[in-house]
Amino acid sequence: MMRSALGTAPDFPLAETHSALQRSSRVVFTRAGKGRKSTLHDIEEHYRHSFELSPHIPWTAAADGLILDVGPQWLSLVGMPRQDALGAGWIQALHPDDVAPTTERWSHSLQTGSPVDVEYRLRLVNGNYRWFRARAAARRDEQGCILRWYGTVEDIQERKLAEEALRESSAFAGSILNNSPDCIKVLDLDGRLLFMNEPGLQIMEISDFPLLHGRCWEELWPASAVPLVRQALQEAAAGRTGHFSASCPTARGTPKWWDVLVSPIRGPDGQLLRILAVSRDVTRTKQVQQEAEQARRETQAAAQRFEAVLESTTDSVILLDQDWCITYVNQHAARLLRQRGLSLGANLWEAFPEEVGGIFDRHYRRAMAEQLPVVFEAYLSSPGLWLAVHAYPTTEGGLSLFFRDITEQRQAEQERWRAQERIAHMARHDALTDLPNRTLFRERLELALSSVPPGTQVAVLCLDLDGLKAVNDTLGHPAGDDLLRQVAARLQTCIRGSDTVARLGGDEFAIVQTRLTEAEDAADLAQRILDALAEPVELAGQPVLISTSIGIALAPGDGLEGDGLLKAADLALYRAKAEGRNTLRFFEKGMDEPLQARQALKMELRRGLIQGEFELVYQPLMDLHENKVAAFEALLRWRHPGRGLISPAEFIPIAEDTGLIVPMGEWVLHEACREAAKWPGPVGVAVNLSPVQFRKQGLVDTVAAALAASGLAPHRLELEITESVLLQNSDANLAELHALRAVGVRIAMDDFGTGYSSLGYLRSFPFDKIKIDRSFVSDLPDDPQSTAIIRAVMALGRNLGITTLAEGVESARQLAALRTEGCDMVQGYFFGEPMAAGDVEQMLQQSPRI
Ligand SMILES: Nc1nc2c(ncn2[C@@H]2O[C@@H]3COP(=O)(O)O[C@H]4[C@@H](O)[C@H](n5cnc6c(=O)[nH]c(N)nc65)O[C@@H]4COP(=O)(O)O[C@H]3[C@H]2O)c(=O)[nH]1
CATH class of the missing domain: 3.30.450.20 (PAS domain)
Incomplete structure (x- = not known):
């Protein structure tokens, strides 16, 4: 209901409605007659109850909209007296927000006469508002003018709440759906x-x-x-x-x-x-999943490829994370280190606790710290392997370790190094005494001489051991070796650590003594050595006395050149030896004169050969059976322009040293054959051959050429060799001798008895003649030992069918003794000194007889 714009609301007496109803009932009753009076009453009652008991509140309004009457529920519900609600009073009970829309709607119906249907909230007795629905329709007269409005007010609070809830629920559902x-x-x-x-x-x-x-x-x-x-x-x-x-x-x-x-x-x-x-x-999620899956597959494939590579490599591989935990071990590594039982996730240093702080640790930490690859070789004590390791830092902060077992290689290398060291050692050391040899001695000497501190000297001491040969001969070579070792040991006790003692060969030793403040230091050392070696040496259970001679040269006084100093010490040694054994001598100026003279002679020898300063002299070899000259020995002379005739004893060794003996010997052969060819038939010629000539190829050809050139019958040529020819390179030289024999010449052994094994050599080659050294002849006939030796050799010659010749016969007594002993031939001044070629012919013409 609303306050009408038409002014105060007219009365809306329920009684009028009631009477209106009564009137309509009366009409009914009238139609029904009096008999129906009670029925009308019932109807009235019914409507009254309907009005009073209906949950709807009835109301009526005038044509202008003012409320004329309202049902009794109004008061109980709204708490507003009925009179206050009439007219437009009811509007007071409306919710302020509903006043405008309600009156607007009511006004519209009043103007148009259309039924009204409006919902609004009324304030209840308790002050709360409650939703109601007001509906009304107009009653019109016969002309259609509105007489009254009849309406109800219906409590729709429950419906409204339900609608609200539905709306909220719908909005909620909508918001869910749409969001x-x-x-x-x-x-x-x-x-x-x-x-x-x-x-x-x-x-x-x-x-x-x-x-x-x-x-x-x-x-x-x-x-x-x-x-x-x-x-x-x-x-x-x-x-x-x-x-x-x-x-x-x-x-x-x-x-x-x-x-x-x-x-x-x-x-x-x-x-x-x-x-x-x-x-x-889930497209994005799926893509992400697919991408993740793809990435996983790719990663897995890459990992498999990587693993395949790591497994196929011949290297062992271990991967570590930044916490030293093992993230991968390939099969090689697992096999190689199986004793250590490496497991993934294990900490490297817990697996190898003994290596903490060691070489592996240092290298790995360096690789990690510097983010640089590290390559090294190291020994892993357990399981005892040499490993070549390449450690690469990874982008994740860990390390990739590639390593290879190089134990065998290392052992082979070490073996090779040891062998090389042994070879190098052997190259510089004497095998018998293990002392430095000549090579190392020279190096040490040069080193010492390269920096002689001011105020100091370097001494070179040369030692020659006396008695080695005797020990070899009497006690055998093992005893000689033992002697050398004992001497070496004693020498080492005499020197300081900075000095060097060396064995130069045979019985020769040498010492480099450094940092001498005076020459006496060298003399003291030499004396200590003499004293040390003066003590008897026990060899094969026997005490043996030996002695030594020592020559000393000093640098810088005697020179600063190694070779020169060694020579100087050697010269001093010869002087010491010459002046009596078991002594020491310092080098002095002038000691080298013989050496220098020898050097000069060496130079001149070549010139003399070129200039034809050599000539042959001939000494007759007498046949004691025929009592006449059987042959002549050709002996070389050097007619030096300044020094006159020089003995072969002086120049032959030099010629041998320089090799000049080869052309010289060739000249002698040709000259002797040429000269002998002039002599009457049976007279032969003997020519000396040097061992050096055997060493050179072509000796047989030279001999054959000399014979051919001279026309001398081969059997008239006799070649004299000493046992030294058979001492060196014996097999080859023996073959050469046989080849010479095959040419038809005769072979004689010269200086028989002076060597060590003259008798032995007689077995190795069938000599035509042996020439007994003059040292056995000189004491004849008074020395019974010499006589005995001569007798023995004669018997030997006879038994072996070898001609015997005694050299150096200077007297008739010697000749007689030799004849008595049965000597076949003799040679010596007694029959004639070596003579010029011209004198030979003259002698032969005289055909001297003994
Ligand atoms: N005290 C003494 N000596 C006597 C006597 N009879 C001879 N002699 C010397 O004894 C040496 C004998 O020669 P050899 O033993 O072959 O010893 C020779 C020989 O080994 C070597 N020789 C000489 N000529 C040649 C040569 O043409 N070639 C080679 N390779 N060596 C030669 O030189 C050595 C020395 O020769 P020579 O000085 O001529 O010395 C010769 C000779 O003069 C004597 O009764 N008493």
């Missing part, structure tokens, strides 16, 4: 699309849902997904929730992956009404 990121669809039980939320339309890129409305949902999926869709729908139809994942493009063809939940929608009584399908766009 959901998912595509939410409602399907009927046949799986046809009924609804799709707004975001769903957008995600599916559907611009016109009505086109899809009623379509079968599964038809919208690709064929591959249809079984999944059906399965999920069946689940939902069975009252459960179906779930599947499948790809399905949007309406515009954009590829999408969906994660779909399909569940039933039930009615209030639990019956299945609809099906709800919620599709979540």
Whole structure:
């Protein structure tokens, strides 16, 4: 109800309504007659009860809208007395917000006469507002003019609340649907699309849902997904929730992956009404998953490739993370280090505690710290391996260790080094005494001489051991070796660590003494050595006395050149030896004169040969059976322009040293053969051959050429050799001798008895003659020992069928003794000194007889 714009509300007496009803009843009653009087009353009562008991509040209003009357419930409900509500008083009870729309609506009906139907809130007795619905319709007269309005006020609070709740619920559902990121669809039980939320339309890129409305949902999926869709729908139809994942493009063809939940929608009584399908766009997630899967596969493939490479390499590989934990061990490494039982995740240093702080530790930490590869070789004590290691820092902060077992290689290298060291040692040391040899001695000497500190001197001491030969001869070579070793040991006790004692060969030793402050230091050392070696040496259980001579040269006084100093010390040694054994001598100026003279002679020898200063003299060899000259020995002379005739004893050794003996000997052969060819038939010529000539190729050819050139019969030529020819290179020289013999010449052994094994050599070659050294002849006939030796040699010659010749016969007594002993031939001044070639012919003409 509302306050009308028409002014105060007219009375709306319920009684009038009541009487109006009574009037209409009366009409009815009138039609029904008096008999129906009670029935009318009943009707009246009925309406009265209807008005009073109805939950609706009746009201009437005048044609102008002023309330004429209102039902009694008004007072109890609103707490407003009926009179206050009449006219437009009822408006006081309206909610302020509802006044305007209510009066507007009421005014409209008043103007148009249309029924009114309006909802508003009324303030109740308790002060709360409650929703009501007011409805009214107009009663008109016969002309259609509105007489009155009849209406009710109905309590619609419950409906309103329900509507509000529904609205809120609907808004809530709408907000959920429209704010959901998912595509939410409602399907009927046949799986046809009924609804799709707004975001769903957008995600599916559907611009016109009505086109899809009623379509079968599964038809919208690709064929591959249809079984999944059906399965999920069946689940939902069975009252459960179906779930599947499948790809399905949007309406515009954009590829999408969906994660779909399909569940039933039930009615209030639990019956299945609809099906709800919620599709979540998982395309990105799927892509991420696929990318992750792809990345995982690629990583796995890369890891497999990497592992395959690591497994196929011949190296052992261990990978470590930044905490030294083992992240990978290839099979080589596992095998190589199987004793250590490496396991993934183990800490390297817990696996190898003994290596903490060691060489591996240092290198690995350096590689990590400097982020640089480190290459090294080291020995892993357990299991006892030499490893060549390459450690590379990884980008993750760890290390990749590649290593290889080089134990065998190392052992081979060490063996090789040891062998090389042994060879190098042997090259510089004497095998017998292990003292430095001449080579190392020279190096040490040069080193010492290269920096002689001011105020100091370097001494070179040369030692010659007396008695080695005797020990060899009497006690045998092992005893001689033992002697040398004992001498070496004693010498070493005499020197300081900075000095060097060396064995130069045979019985020769030498010492480099450094940092001498005076010459006396060298003399003291020499004396210590003499004293040390004066003590008897025990050899083969016997005490043996030896002695030594020492020559000393000093640098810088005697020179600063190694060779010169050694020579000077050698000269001093010769002087010491010459002046009596077991003594020492310092080098003095002039000691080298013989050496220098020898040097000068060496130079002149070549010139003399070129200039023909050599000539041959001939000494007769007498046949004691025939008592006449059997042959002549050709002996070389050097007619030096300044020094006159020089003895072969002086120049032959030099010629041998320089090799000049070869051309010189060739000249002698030719000259002797040429001269002998002039002599009468049986007279032969003997020529001396040097061992050096045997060493040179072509001796046989030279002899043959000399014979051929001279025309001398080969048997008239006799070649004299000494046993030294057989001492050196004996097999080759023996072959050469046989070849010479094959030419037809005779071979004689010269100086028989002076060597060590003259007798032995007689066995090795069938000599034609042996020439007994004159040292055995000189004491004849008075020395019984010499006589005995001569007798023995004669017997030997006779038994072996070898001609014997005694050299150096100077007297008739010697000749007689030799004749008595049965000597075949003799030679000596007694028969004639070596003579010029011209004198030979003269002598032969005289044909002297003994
Ligand atoms: N005290 C003494 N000596 C006597 C007597 N009878 C001879 N002699 C010397 O004894 C040496 C004998 O020669 P040899 O033993 O072959 O010893 C030779 C020989 O080995 C070597 N020789 C000489 N000529 C040649 C040669 O043409 N070639 C070679 N390779 N060596 C030669 O030189 C050595 C010395 O020769 P020569 O000085 O000529 O000395 C000769 C000779 O003059 C004597 O009764 N008493």
